[in-house]
Amino acid sequence: MALLLLLLQSWSDWAPFVFVRDSKYGMPVVQSFHLMGLTILLVTVLLLNLRLAGLGMSDYGLSWLARQLKPWTLGGFAVVIASGLLMFLATPGKYLGSHPFRLKMALLCLALLFHFGVVRKFTAADSGARSRRLDVIVACLSLTLWFGVGWAGRAIAFVP
Amino acid sequence: MSLFEWCQWLQHTRFATAISESDYLFPLIEGSHILALPLSVGMIVILDLRLLGIAFCDGPAGKLVLNLLRWCKLGFAVMFLTGGLLFITQAGKAYGNVFFRAKLIFLLLLGINAVAYQKLFFPKMAMWDSASGAPAGAKLCAGVSLLLWIGVIVCGRTMAYQF
Numbered sequence: 327m328a329l330l331l332l333l334l335q336s337w338s339d340w341a342p343f344v345f346v347r348d349s350k351y352g353m354p355v356v357q358s359f360h361l362m363g364l365t366i367l368l369v370t371v372l373l374l375n376l377r378l379a380g381l382g383m384s385d386y387g388l389s390w391l392a393r394q395l396k397p398w399t400l401g402g403f404a405v406v407i408a409s410g411l412l413m414f415l416a417t418p419g420k421y422l423g424s425h426p427f428r429l430k431m432a433l434l435c436l437a438l439l440f441h442f443g444v445v446r447k448f449t450a451a452d453s454g455a456r457s458r459r460l461d462v463i464v465a466c467l468s469l470t471l472w473f474g475v476g477w478a479g480r481a482i483a484f485v486p
Numbered sequence: 487m488s489l490f491e492w493c494q495w496l497q498h499t500r501f502a503t504a505i506s507e508s509d510y511l512f513p514l515i516e517g518s519h520i521l522a523l524p525l526s527v528g529m530i531v532i533l534d535l536r537l538l539g540i541a542f543c544d545g546p547a548g549k550l551v552l553n554l555l556r557w558c559k560l561g562f563a564v565m566f567l568t569g570g571l572l573f574i575t576q577a578g579k580a581y582g583n584v585f586f587r588a589k590l591i592f593l594l595l596l597g598i599n600a601v602a603y604q605k606l607f608f609p610k611m612a613m614w615d616s617a618s619g620a621p622a623g624a625k626l627c628a629g630v631s632l633l634l635w636i637g638v639i640v641c642g643r644t645m646a647y648q649f
Contacts, residue, residue, distance in 0.1 A: 354644040361523060361639050368521075369528025376557065383553045386544070394542055473521060480517040 327422060334418035346416035356409050356416075363405030364476065370399040371441075371472050378449055379465035380458065392449035426481035433478055437471035444468075493577035506575040519568040525561030527635050529554045537620045537628035546615040576649060585645035592637045599634065603627040 338347065346352040376382035377391050414421050421427045445468050448461065487495070496502060505511045535541040536550050573580060580586040607614075607624040614621055620628070 351644065354647050355640075358640040358643045361520065361643055362636065364520075365523045365528045365531065365639070368524035369532060372524050372528070372557075373532070382557055385549055385553055390544065394544070398541065476521045477517055480513065480520060484513045 331418055331422050334415065334422075338416060338418065342412065343416040346412055352416075353413070356412050359405055360409040360413070363402045363409060365402070366398055367402030367406055368472060368476070370395040370402060371468065374399075374445070374449060375465035375469050378445070379462045381465075388449055388452045392446075421482070424482050424486065426478050426485050430475055430478035430482070433471055433474045437468070437475055440468055440471055490578075490581050493581040496574055497576060497578040499574075502574045502577070505571060512575065515568050515571050518564060519572060522561050522564040522568065523639070525557060526565045527561075527639070529558040529561060530631060530635065534628040534632050538625055538632075539619045546611075547620065548611055548615050579649045580645070583645050583648055585641040585648065589638055589641035589645065592634045592641065596631065596634045596638070599627055599630050 337343070346356050373383055374392060374395050377384070377386065377388055383391055444464055448456075448464050505515065532542060533547070533550060533554060536543065536547050542550060603624065607621065607627070614624075619625075
């Protein structure tokens with residue numbers, strides 16, 4: 327870990343990282359992008375899972391909605407990852423030892439695996455004969471994981 | 487008592503200090519405020535994109551409004567409640583902050599924008615909503631809404647760095 331930190335810190339003198347770390351508005355600007363990406367990413371995940379659970383967007387077909395939301399989910403994700411990576415590489419020392427950050431990364435991996443492994447399959451075709459209970463469980467799990475990522479992220483500022 | 491004095495008084499009430507001194511309440515309220523973004527602003531963005539003809543264009547926009555409304559109302563209820571509580575705990579610091587003032591102005595403009603849409607384009611929605619796209623004015627409202635919400639997020643995030 328100490329070696330990794332040393333390696334990361336040797337990069338962190340690159341001008342964009344210096345801007346993010348040391349200028350007055352660098353970090354707020356990058357975090358604003360992080361929040362805008364989060365808004366788009368999570369609203370698409372939310373709408374898809376609400377539809378899967380039968381709690382919203384009921385006037386739209388499940389597979390149609392999944393196809394419509396997909397590019398926005400990916401777009402929001404790209405913005406969140408790019409801005410997150412920028413923050414991480416600019417101030418690696420703040421994140422490497424942080425427990426909430428590790429939890430956030432673990433939850434992020436689980437959320438991604440669950441999204442592409444399970445949710446995508448459940449929303450690829452309109453549900454048909456599948457049991458409603460299973461749909462609800464999948465939707466709840468997916469939302470718990472994604473919003474868990476958000477809560478763990480917020481905790482970085484408050485918990486060592 | 488001036489408005490500034492009132493803000494300072496508010497920040498030092500027992501209720502406000504109880505929140506800001508609690509290990510859990512402040513992070514919990516702030517976290518809820520941020521994670522209600524997709525539920526509130528996110529839903530409005532979806533609707534704006536539909537009105538602009540960029541996404542979710544299957545069927546009328548009115549149908550989308552009806553499907554989003556219930557969750558969107560819940561999202562904004564959480565936003566205003568948590569936002570109000572955050573303000574109470576930091577009222578004195580927020581009062582003179584230029585980003586906080588800009589955020590309030592953007593929110594006021596968003597309210598005016600929403601009322602303008604409601605009065606000018608909503609009553610005739612049935613006429614333009616089916617086949618053709620939204621009229622230019624309605625698209626303008628949607629574009630203005632998108633820009634103002636970006637401003638609200640940027641100001642909201644930046645103001646916290648100045649406290």
